[in-house]
Each structure stands twice: as structure tokens, then as C-alpha cells.
Amino acid sequence: MIRIYRQLLIAQIQAAAQYRIQAVLWMLFSIIRPVIFLAAWTAVSNAQGGSVGGYTTSDFAAYYIALTIVGQLTTAWNSFEFEFEVRQGRLSPKLLRPLHPLHYAVVENLIWKATTFLPLLVVCALVAVTFHVEWHGEWWHLVLFVPSILLAAALAFMIAWVIATATFWLQRINTINTLLQRTGFMFAGQIAPLALVPTWMQVISYSLPFAYFLAVPAEILRGGVTLERGLLYLVGQAVWLGLAVVAFRFAWRAGLREFSAVGA
């Protein structure tokens, strides 16, 4: 499998090299939203004497920068890509090979992230300087962030694949994608850090998977959680990942029985 991944990575780097400008532009567009929220919360914080619910202006900046980095490292677009592949008949050649189509997506995902990570860090550094960010974390926040971001990336990836399998039944899954994106927007900590939203919204947020691949690693990276809470979050991420993997395996097997191999 290592040899397969090595060769897939080489091929994908060659393919991605031709779309590098496009990749960086996508990345730049993806950070507009957190920067807008950062600007809004900074204005609110400044108007209220420099703090909202215990979050200083610098804390907001640190949170949204962390959220931007986490968002980039956990992004997964497989549900959109998969629907396109099914409709265009491009899934069939992959299904004919003794390699699960998921592996191609892993490689594409990794290469995209690798391509765009450095430019993203530059932009984040500029935002950090502009908003006078200070990091108040401990060393173990950084240690905890490593498994947390890996679990978050895997969780976001697997959820995207679970959604993708709906294509086997529905052919078009734009509605589901949009619904999930909107739900994620509400409950993943994008509007505000989850500590600042009403209790009922916190309960929903921590009961759904979205926060576990966005707000949770972002708060850990910002240094905004206790060690106990951080470990608890890791357990939550692992549980959701386990559920997503089981759901995917089930949905994939059932979906293949429905697959009509249209267009191919």
C-alpha cells in the first residue's frame, strides 16, 4: 500500500501542479468568511471595552486564525467530487481496479492541503500581526492539537464520504450538501466561539459532529481548553470518527448494490 500511495502522490503532484494557482485562489476565498467574523467580533469587543464573554479582541483573533488553519487542514470536498464522478461515469474505472476509490481521494486531499498550507500560513501571520494576536496556550495544547487535528481531518473526510454515498441512491446530492454546510455553519463554531453561544446551542453543537472537526481543534490550538476538557474532546472526536467509518462501510456496501454505472 505504501508503494501505491507513493505512486499516487507523484501522479497527483504532477496533476495538481497544473492547477496550483486555482488551488491558492480557492484557499484565499475560503479564509474570507472567518476574517469577516473576526472583524465583526473585534468591533463588538472594542465597543464593549475590549472583551466579550471573557474573550478579548486578541482571543477572537487567535480563535479565528486557529479556525482558519483547522478549516484548511480538515476541508473535504469528496461529496461534491463523488457526485460529479458518478454522473460523468468516472467512478466506474476506479471501481474496476483493486483499490478502493477512497484512496485516490485521500491523496488528492493531502496534496491540496500541502499545496495551499504555506500560503495560508503567510496570510494567517499577516492577520495575526494586524490584530495583535497573543497566544496564551501551554505546551500540551500543541501536543494535544496533533491527534486532535488528525482525528478532525479524518472525521471531516469520512463524513464527506458518507454523504457521497447518497449519490448511489439519489444521483444528485446538492441539497444534502447544502443542508449539511448550513448546519455546520450554525453549529461548528464559525459564527462565534462555542463558549459564547447560548447553552441550548452548545448542547446541540457538542451533540453533532461538526464542532469536532472545526471548533474543537481550533480551541485546542488557541489554548482555550483545560487538559481534562481537551482529552474529553479527543474522545468525542474518536467516537464520531468510529461512527462515521461504520456508517461509511455500511452505506458503501449497500450503495454499490444500487449503483447503475450511468454514463460508463
Place this chain on the structure above:
Amino acid sequence: MDAPVVDVRALRKVYRVTERETGLAATLRSLVKRRHREVLAVDGITFHIDPGEVVGFLGPNGAGKTTTLKMLSGLLYPTGGEATVLGHVPWRREGDFLRGMTLLMGNRSQLVWDIPAADSFLVLKEIYAVPERQYKRTLDELTELLELQPLLHKPVRGLSLGERMKVEFAAGLLHSPGVAFLDEPTLGLDISMQGRIRRFVAEYNQRSGATILLTSHYMDDVVALCRRVIVIHHGVLLYDGALVDLAERMAPYKRITVTLRGTVGDLSTFGEVVASSDNTATIHVPRTQAGERAARMVRELGDRLADISVEDPAIEEVIDKVFTSERPLAEATA
């Protein structure tokens, strides 16, 4: 005797398709209630293919050929029936099965468009776990047979249709599959490229002993490659046997072509005149009476006759007759 490589028993596939009438009202109604219809694509076909055979799989558009190939290559689950390919149930998609077969579709690409074919080949080499020496040998062979050398290092998107088809073939055969399902492999290619692909398939079969099931709308492909054909229509198997016997069984007539000195005149007493020009005529006569009719023509036309030939009808004509017939062949020739 070797076990069949492809063994199909009462294979059946029913698609469930959504239906909607045109117009805004129908669109709105479909939001609330969707209408579905069942389409029978393959209706209980049974056949088997022995190792090393090259079999033509014929039928008009919508006959169920591609659906059958998709089931045999593991892309589709059947609605009923059984099949094994290389001893595996295809739709279980076991690794050994996938490594042992290929499905090449003339209108579909399996290569990455943005990179040269040679790089895609390296990916396939690892995916199929082809040993280094075998990979080099196979690639050299395919490069020679398909004249790939100038194409290997160009991005696939820059290749012409014919060139792309050649590298697609190589990609599909790099792992030396024991079974190749070829679905319209010469679709859209010019005559010279069609011929080259045909020669390649024949030579590949000779060299590797691979079993090949081929669909094509070009009868030249079938005539050049297949001694045996399977004909399906409306999902039902109409004929399974030698290509030469298909003409004999399906066309109950022979074609007599005569060239005369002077004008043709009325030849309808000899049979059905299907074409005539100034001095040449083509006449269909009952197969069993072809010899007697030809002899009568020689006798009665005498010195007016410059040339005469008795032939089976062209295979295209026979196939067209099968496809336009609603009756199963068994009934038609009973």
C-alpha cells in the same frame, strides 16, 4: 476440458428509472410524488465462454450488451441469476477477480488527463502489484504492438481519439488480465485505426491466450476477430454459435449476382430481384434451391450471361435482419 472462464446462468437485470412528463405542472407534481418504471435490460441470459475464446457480443443499442458486461466486470449487481468470471462472482469484487480482468470502453477514459500516460501506467503497476520485470516486458510488448513510443510522454489530454484509445488499451492490459471485456473498442476511430486495433486484439489474444468478449457495431471487428457470436435483443439471447452459421440460420436465402451482355430485363422468374442496374442484377433465392436456380439461370440466359456468383448475404445484412426482427431466432428458424 477446462472450466469456462465466463459462466453466465439466467442473468437478469432490471433498472428502476424515474419518469416524469414534460411541463411545469409535471415538474411540480414530481416534487411530491415520483413515478418510477422498471426497465428490463437483461432477461435471463445463459452462456459460457471457454479459455482463450474471442466472442462477439452483438445486439442493437439498448439490447443489454453493456449492462451484461458491467455485471460481468463487477460494476453492477444483477437482479437475478448467477455468473462467475475466472471462478469469482464478479459483483463481490474480490481483489483476485479485479486483478484478473479488464473492461475497456471505447468512449470512456480511465487515465488521468493531466499527466502523461507513462505516469498513469506506473500508478496502475502499483495498484495491480505487477512485478517490475513483468511490467517492463508487458509494456515493451504493448508499446511494440500499439506503436505507443511517441505517445507515452505526452499528457493524455493532448492525444487524439485514436492515440488515446491505444494508450487506454495499454492501460487496461498492463496487468495481463486473463479476461478482457471490450465494449465498442473501435468506436469513433477512423478506418485505419480500427484496423490497427483489430490486429492488436487478435495478436494480443494469440500471444496471451486471454479470453475476450467484444461488443461492436462495426461488423468488420466481429468478422475479423470472432469465430463465435452471441446475439441479444431486448435483453433476450437470440443466438449463440459460430458466426458462419448465423448467416445460414438467419438468412433463409442466398444471393445470386449476375452480369449480362446487354440489358437485364425481367429476372423475377428466378427469384426476388433486390437490385439491378443496366447489366447487373442481384437476386435472392431460397437457400435450399440456390444451386438449382443458378443452373436454371445459366441454362435459360445462355450466351447473354457474362458472369454469375452465388454467395451468402453480407453479415451486416444478416445481423440487421436479426435486429429488426421481433421474433427470437429460435422461432424464426424453427
